[in-house]
Amino acid sequence: MAAQKDVKSETIPMTMIQALRSAMDIMLERDSNVVIFGEDVGFFGGVFRCTDGLQAKYGPSRVFDAPISEGGIVGAAVGMAAYGLRPVVEIQFADYFYPASDQIVSEAARLRYRSAGEFTASMTIRMPCGGGIYGGQTHSQSPEALFTHVCGLRTVMPSNPYDAKGLLIASIENDDPVIFLEPKRLYNGPFDGHHDQPVVPWSKHPLGEVPEGYYTVPLESAAIYRPGAELTVLTYGTMVFVSAAAARETGIDAEIIDLRSLWPLDLETIVASVKKTGRCVVVHEATRTSGFGAELAALVQEHCFYHLEAPIERVTGWDTPYPHAQEWAYFPGPDRVGAAFKRALEAR
């Protein structure tokens, strides 16, 4: 994180929710083409409060409520972007993006390509994602692999308030369509998978210190969350903190890389780390088969084969729909992640 802390600005404690709201506030202020809409994001300020107060400040033609129609929200945003606006739209839960799939995959992602640059879709689609909140099947999914597979999209996921604000500003400013996934488990505080322990708020965490003003965290740049020598962990979102807990509890000196931008990604940082440690564990909440971890494992295998001293491990959600009662048997917690660290370290 060292590289990003050189910003000259007053910092204040923010939750991820406040940091995201601050990013949108700043971009509404700076760029008159930025508009924000989605279900309940206007007057009410969003079911997670991420857009609270923005309509009152910027008016209903800049920040407004939308009908319950994901395809309509994204489709209208594509049209606005073609006009020249810079829409930032919200899908209430990542689990509900599917009705907008056609507009995301066939339209937003391909508009620049198919029109040879005549029309573009500079837009950001925010989606709260991830589990660990007893959200059951349709409030817990991590659909990132469905986006990373689509050429023309950028997929981004922050793990803390500082990155959330800087990455969201960078995403809004980016001229490509960005899928901005927000782990709702991290909205109010970091979460390491120990659900039986009280949640610590962001105000007690250094990454909850966020500059009040404008700054960006560049896309396609990973962050080394915890430097280490024994193995490399490739992860993002909530699993950054779970992996850190696993390192702490196993005593294994893991280098934890928070990818931040899932695709296109920061391959250089990944390869340098794995070449150094010789071992790699991929950790994500999403289901295993054809999940984003498969791409990460393939990349590491292609680029670091002669440096690898053990098979690449993947710790992920099981290949089942996200259950309700079995939340903690499903969610890859520190024990499962720690066990994978040990396997990777003990392998010869």
Next chain:
Amino acid sequence: MSQCKPLTLHVPEPSGRPGHETDFSYLHLAEAGAVRRPPLEVLPSDTSDLAYALVRVLDDDGNAVGPWAADIDRELLRRGMRAMMKTRIFDARMVIAQRQKKMSFYMQSLGEEAIGTAHALALQEGDMCFPTYRQQSLLMARDVPLVDLICQLLSNQRDPMKGRQLPVLYSVRAAGFFSISGNLATQFIQAVGWGMASAIKGDTKIASAWIGDGSTAESDFHTALTFAHVYQAPVILNVVNNQWAISTFQTLAGGESTTFAARGIGCGIASLRVDGNDFLAVYAASRWAAERARSNLGPTLIEWITYRAGPHSTSDDPSKYRPADDWSHFPLGDPIARLKQHLIRIGAWSEQEHQDTEKELEAQVIAAQKEAERYGTLASGQIPSPATMFEDVYKDMPEHLRQQRRQLGV
């Protein structure tokens, strides 16, 4: 318990099939001039009758009659006539080129030329159309260079889309013609978003959305109507009902015993059902809807009744699912023949001029084709460089695409 007969599934069928004539009485035609012209500020619910009626201006003798018969400048009518003829001649020529394997695919708009042509002439510079693959008449009315279009069809070295798109899927921003997608109906809601953007910025431009009868069954048709109504977007929602979606008759899209215009009423949108082969009716209705939108009076849905006279595409053989001579029985006739009759009647056209224009336009298309072929054809292999294949996926080429381009060795 009462005795019930077993239920049966209703699967709509067209009355006409190969070897069996179509009964067109389902169209419920009105006499020319019989349908009222409401004021621009009409309430959507007060257009209910119009959604089941049929706005027509030209009568069987080619006279312009009734409240929709506007005083249209003769030069504009002649311009429309030329654009319709150009569209048809262009289509015919491109079908030949496809048969000669100079291009891989083509889609005609035979019989539907009036709709895009008259509509384009009723719009203003800066308005944006969101067309389907069968609105090439918009391009002809806006005088887009034929060479550019043919280069796109040939995917050659001068193709503005750099060989990335199937033939016919044009994009001509300068002419207010949005990039065509193969995915049906997606552009209908995008047009609404574009109109909303114009309203957000306090602009005066309007959007024009296009969809076919078959594609109204797609969910984006519904989202477009809802958003257009909710936000009172400055947009014209055009449904081109040519009776056919490839092999399926419009009743299979939900047209049985109702109209597509009626959908607009249900969504609170002022709606019209208009003779799509009547150039004067198309122009008048388009003007009405455009003025409504531009005056901030909200969206209008227009169902254009026409007939898909040609095959769905060069990959289609309509004789397998409908009568071969169906078009000759379609009660609304041929848009070019009908405007021709009217223009001659008012002394603005002649048989001789028609023939001369036909010859001139044919020569124009042939010359454009020759010029376009100088830059290559798909068959000749003179296509845009494979290196360009990796461009424009993102604004700036990411590292993985640079690497893939190197792997291809280009």
